[in-house]
Amino acid sequence: MQQQTHSVPGGQALPTLSSYVHSHQVDDEVVALYHPFGHEVALVSLPVFDLLHRGDLQRVPSAIYEDLVARHFLVSEAWDRSVLDGYASKPIAGFFSLWLIVVQTCNIGCTYCVVEADTQPNTGRMTPEVAERALEVFRESLDRHRQPVAKVTLYGGEPLLNRPLLKHIIPKIRALSWAGQQAPIEILCFSNGVTYDEELTQCFLDHDVTVGLSLDGDKTINDQVRVFRKKQGTYDKVIASYQKYRAAGVRVGLSCTLGNHNKGQLLNVVSHFVNDLHAPSIQFQVPIQVADGSPNYLNMAVLARETLDAFELARSANVEEGLAMRRLTAFSAGRFHHRDCAAVGGELAVSTDGTVGPCHNATIGGEQYFRGNVLDEGFNPELLPAFMEWHNRMPINMPGCHGCSAIGLCGGGCPYNALLAAGSIWHKDPQQCGYMSQFIDWLLEDIWARYSGKPRPEARNWNTQAQRISSVGGQERRRAAQHQIPVTRID
Ligand code: SF4
Numbered sequence: 145m146q147q148q149t150h151s152v153p154g155g156q157a158l159p160t161l162s163s164y165v166h167s168h169q170v171d172d173e174v175v176a177l178y179h180p181f182g183h184e185v186a187l188v189s190l191p192v193f194d195l196l197h198r199g200d201l202q203r204v205p206s207a208i209y210e211d212l213v214a215r216h217f218l219v220s221e222a223w224d225r226s227v228l229d230g231y232a233s234k235p236i237a238g239f240f241s242l243w244l245i246v247v248q249t250c251n252i253g254c255t256y257c258v259v260e261a262d263t264q265p266n267t268g269r270m271t272p273e274v275a276e277r278a279l280e281v282f283r284e285s286l287d288r289h290r291q292p293v294a295k296v297t298l299y300g301g302e303p304l305l306n307r308p309l310l311k312h313i314i315p316k317i318r319a320l321s322w323a324g325q326q327a328p329i330e331i332l333c334f335s336n337g338v339t340y341d342e343e344l345t346q347c348f349l350d351h352d353v354t355v356g357l358s359l360d361g362d363k364t365i366n367d368q369v370r371v372f373r374k375k376q377g378t379y380d381k382v383i384a385s386y387q388k389y390r391a392a393g394v395r396v397g398l399s400c401t402l403g404n405h406n407k408g409q410l411l412n413v414v415s416h417f418v419n420d421l422h423a424p425s426i427q428f429q430v431p432i433q434v435a436d437g438s439p440n441y442l443n444m445a446v447l448a449r450e451t452l453d454a455f456e457l458a459r460s461a462n463v464e465e466g467l468a469m470r471r472l473t474a475f476s477a478g479r480f481h482h483r484d485c486a487a488v489g490g491e492l493a494v495s496t497d498g499t500v501g502p503c504h505n506a507t508i509g510g511e512q513y514f515r516g517n518v519l520d521e522g523f524n525p526e527l528l529p530a531f532m533e534w535h536n537r538m539p540i541n542m543p544g545c546h547g548c549s550a551i552g553l554c555g556g557g558c559p560y561n562a563l564l565a566a567g568s569i570w571h572k573d574p575q576q577c578g579y580m581s582q583f584i585d586w587l588l589e590d591i592w593a594r595y596s597g598k599p600r601p602e603a604r605n606w607n608t609q610a611q612r613i614s615s616v617g618g619q620e621r622r623r624a625a626q627h628q629i630p631v632t633r634i635d
């Protein structure tokens with residue numbers, strides 16, 4: 145490697161590699177560096193990485209050194225300490241996503257559900273009065289904040305157990321309008337797919353409702369966990385509904401909960417969804433911790449790579465998978481991803497009796513956050529402490545996340561899972577850190593593959609190799625030293 149030195153103004157300490165920098169070996173001789181402030185990426189040769197790692201900056205070639213300083217890979221300690229101040233984010237005011245929990249019960253008993261099949265609460269069904277008041281409270285908030293776009297999700301339990309309410313409220317949702325509106329309201333109805341109603345399908349079609357059907361894989365996989373109370377599988381019923389919706393022209397996406405039942409099978413799952421079912425969109429759902437544990441629960445650290453491989457497969461067929469996509473969108477836009485779900489800003493969940501809270505799942509296990517009722521006179525949920533607390537729950541406000549290189553893409557995962565698993569929304573979601581670190585590794589490999597034009601089939605063991613190289617050195621470093629790859633900006 146050509147040796148160069150560069151001048152450092154007298155008396156000034158050399159900068160150091162920011163504690164926010166994440167490094168990952170992406171090829172035999174290449175290490176990719178990433179930091180979250182502007183989502184900067186640099187590609188350096190192994191010898192240069194070694195110099196950076198050891199703090200031997202005088203020997204880093206000048207052009208590389210200057211580029212790394214300019215893009216804040218090399219920073220002063222003071223910069224590192226204060227950088228988050230520039231990324232503070234105000235809590236989101238008002239709502240743009242209304243979730244109507246139209247019924248709390250379900251007609252099947254998935255083995256990983258927060259609602260155990262035998263102990264489902266019977267908290268009634270949402271009435272037209274509650275739904276209409278919820279819509280009005282939501283419209284007032286949209287008006288107040290002149291929201292450009294909005295979405296209403298019909299949810300349960302199984303929402304199709306309250307079909308009269310759906311048929312009543314959907315036309316009213318479609319007719320909703322407010323000051324500042326820039327697009328038609330989006331309407332989504334989740335369903336487990338075991339009930340099908342032709343009249344409701346026509347209603348979905350007439351009012352442009354998208355249906356999100358839950359399916360965890362092919363028949364063998366799905367029927368291990370998504371079962372009726374007597375344990376028979378639901379696959380055949382779901383597929384029959386899916387085909388009818390498609391034939392009728394209703395837009396349908398598939399929602400796939402991850403877990404032990406589909407671990408090791410996700411490529412087959414995506415292939416089934418894309419090639420056999422021609423699904424236009426897929427959403428992986430991260431498993432959450434249920435009260436008594438679930439045999440299907442799996443930590444995302446174990447599944448992350450597989451979900452990303454599956455994402456790639458879906459992407460190659462032009463099918464969107466949301467879990468990875470929303471972070472890639474933030475990365476591509478250079479946007480700091482403060483929140484990963486609307487419960488941290490923008491969501492108004494209304495339970496069957498009209499009480500409101502920040503997360504549609506937290507009606508079970510997060511009851512303390514459901515306060516106030518849409519039926520109350522002059523009700524304004526924006527002023528409730530629960531929303532104020534949840535809307536501040538971002539990694540930027542969580543000391544345990546400061547210094548994390550994933551802080552600009554993470555969004556903090558699921559506060560509800562943190563609540564169930566660790567007793568407070570302010571704890572880290574135990575699903576998140578393992579996933580994020582592997583997401584960034586995968587992202588850097590993806591960037592390198594695009595930049596170099598090389599496929600990345602052997603990428604799986606690079607991380608281990610990088611650790612060995614940086615801690616042991618030796619032959620690999622000397623071999624790598626024969627190749628110099630300049631720092632490169634990837635736009
Ligand atoms: S807190 Fe968790 S369960 Fe609730 S909306 Fe967010 S991601 Fe979903």
Ligand code: SF4
Binds near residue numbers: 557573577
């Ligand atoms: S939750 Fe984990 S991955 Fe996310 S910002 Fe915090 S420490 Fe980083």
